[in-house]
Amino acid sequence: MLFQEVPKGQSEEDMVGRPLPHLGASMQACGEAVYCDDIPRYQNELSLRLVTSTRAHAKIKTRLLIRLLVELSSTLVWCITKSLGTWQVHSLLKQTHLLCNQDSLGSHIASPGEFYIGGQEHFYLETHCTIAVPKGEAGEMELFVSTQNTMKTQAFAAKVLGVPANRILVRVKRLGGGFGGKETRSTVVSTAVALAAYKTGCPVRCMLDRDEDMLITGGRHPFLARYKVGFMKTGRIVALEVDHYSNAGNTLDLSEAIMDRALFHMDNCYKIPNIRGTGRLCKTNLPSNTAFRGFGGPQGMLIAEQWMSEVAVTCGLPAEEVRRKNMYKEGDLTHFNQKLEGFTLTRCWDECLASSQYHARKSEIDKFNKENCWKKRGLCIVPTKFGISFTVSFLNQAGALIHVYTDGSVLLTHGGTEMGQGLHTKMVQVSSLGLWESSLTPRCLYEGRCCVKLSSGTYQKPKQAQQSLSALQVEGAFVQGLGLFTLEELQYSPEGSLYTRGPSTYKIPAFGSIPIEFRVSLLRDSPNKKAIYASKAIGEPPLFLASSIFFAIKDAIRAARAQHSDNNIKELFRLDSPATPEKIRNACVDKFTTLCVTGVPENCKAWSLRV
Known part of the structure; x- marks a missing residue:
């Protein structure tokens, strides 16, 4: 991990920016931390x-x-449309539209597609x-x-x-x-x-x-996307239309706001002159799906990167080149008319390419793939533009109450919840500085208040209250995203009963899933004047970065398919998320996969259905 050091001359009493250990770490490690069910039982409980x-x-x-x-938790209402080969659900709760310029697009390549993203258990x-x-x-x-x-x-x-x-x-x-x-x-x-x-x-x-x-209790919303993308042979995107469908479950819960955020992120980091997005919430007789780290953003961005990768393949251009060509620039307007200010994306992109030695690694991978028939490698770099905070603006506020007792001890009460992310540690750092300054000058105690993060930007961070905890959040989110895109798959019976109800059947990332070489750096000298101590969101944005693994896997599959003379390297193939081992193997298409029957006869009842 690489951190930006605190400025020279910063007072020893100023804890902001210093890598303090998580306040509860030692108690959690030795089992002394008290959680809800650890509270001793009452006599008549x-x-x-x-x-x-x-x-x-x-x-x-x-x-x-x-x-x-x-909780009613079984059969899903199904309607199989044979002509389309996809599922549709009877009840639609709400439809949301984002509509921008629909000019004549001129001569370009139009590419339709469909993509499914599975749900995820918390x-x-x-x-x-x-x-x-x-x-x-x-x-x-x-x-x-x-x-x-x-x-x-x-x-x-x-x-x-x-x-x-x-x-x-x-x-x-x-x-x-x-x-x-x-x-x-x-x-x-x-x-x-x-x-x-x-x-x-x-x-x-x-x-x-x-x-x-x-x-x-439900989980992350499964998404189905049907898209059409218009682009020039140079890889420049000129138009996009995406229909999003999410499985909301049996109640509305937060599904509307989650679909809103998916639509806000349907562009990811790319400037698209003509764009149209629709979102439909599908009511099903399954437990209501709900908020999950990213809140619809990962689904919207993964769909964007799906069609972006297909554009690169169709044009015969390197994916990183096509992505870079279509990126937003400072001062651009998004499809929902937000002006991008302090936009550090291109700087993050260039630094990441350089520090990872991307092009040298790519050459090594190409050489390896040519020399190896049954082992293939892939490489991908994916950007992220994540809009944080609540879309209902009045919710973006916070407060705190500080009690200073006569013995010098301090009690800080704030509106956040400590979930292991180190929020209490950061709040102590912020409030301690405010109280210390207040003791030197006649300032009010509100200077020690806590504050939510208020900024848009990339996952790389400027100086903030706790850089070491921020880096750990990047690591944790990335590994959870690894699970979302490659491991974790919910399986339902035709009657809607959940098969995967525990760690024996539902696989989350384990110690062995974490990359041995895992480098995290925080962007230096990147101020944010709109928040306390240049704070930016750190919990949710890094999760989507793990999609680079999904597309690297797809890159490796393409290399496997290309070695067969009857396969065109520009041929598009479907790989839905998560990219589990069986999906990867079948997508490689060789003499062995032809021996595996993947279709289901009409008179046969499938053991598991996609929801």
Whole structure:
């Protein structure tokens, strides 16, 4: 890892920018950190379990003794369109349009295509957990919850119990991971637990088993894209039209905002003169899909890089050359009319090409592929432009409360949740400087406030509160993206039952999946005047960078296909995400793959269906 050193002469009391260790690291490593289910049991505590239905879209005729929350988690409503060979879902919740200039495009190459991106399970180490403790007067209740969203947890519990929100106290000290999966779906558990505690008058606890958590809480939205791209023989993109379909599940949840973000990222880093995007949310009788790191952005950008790679192949040009030719420049307007200011993309791109010795590596790979018949290598570089913050602008605010006690200790309360990303550590660094400065000059305590990150930009970072934790976030996000694009595949039965309900059937990246040579550098001398201490978002943008692995794999497959005389090197082939080993092998197309029957006869029931 390469960091930018703190400026010479920076005071020793100024902790901003210094690589301090994660405040909870030692406690987490030795098992002393207290998570929700580690809280000692109350004397009269009850345990709650959720009852799941074996049928989807069904009515419960028998009244249960205690009304528990039931998640319906089975059959998907299917309509197979034989002429298209793809699936369509009956119910469409909402359609969103982005429409820009539709001028006459003149003579160009038009290339249609279709691309599917599978869903992803959050697989946080700590599953959903809630402890509800009724206080015995005026409907007051204390909730200890593993959630990213204390406000919704409080509001939902208050509404169900019929009490004002100020009677519900929600406590969150730390989460054992969240990744967006505990933004709204934690209320499935917390609301049921609160109701049980209210009815019984006793403390109630519920922590889901892994299979229960995977079955009912949803994950990243699967996407299907149908696109048409118009481009010149030089590789210059002149027009784009993409229809996006997402599997929303059985409720709206955050699917609308996720589709919005997918549409905002359908250009990734490329200036497209004529662009049209549509988004359709497909209602299905599966658990509602929800927020996941990237929030629709990775799906929109992966689709963009899919058609961009096909343009490069069709034109017979290096993919990195075509990508560079179409990139935005400083001051350009996006398709949603945002002016790009402080746009460091080309600088990041050039530095990455140089530091990775990209062209030398590419020559080595070409040589290796010519000399080896059954082993192939691939290489790819992919840019990222990620729009952070909420699309509803009034949500982009934050506050904090600092108590300075007479013994000199300080209590900092802020609106963020510590999920392992080191937020508490960064906030302590920021507030400590503010308090230190306040002790020297007559300044108000609000200078020690916490602040959300407010900036658009690339994954490489300027000086900020904690560069070492930021670099670790890049590594973690990249590896999670590796899982999304190459390993993690959700399998459903024809009746909609989830087969992959645990680590034995659902494979996430392990230690062996992490690259041995893994270099992360943070962009130097890149100020951001719009945020505290030049802060930029670090949690979500790096995830999509792992798509470079997906397209490097596709590059290697193309090399394998090209060695057969009956295959054209410019021939396009389909490889959906994730690029699992069996998909990779079958895509290579040789004498062995012809022995493998991949089609399903009409009279045969498939064991697994794509959702």
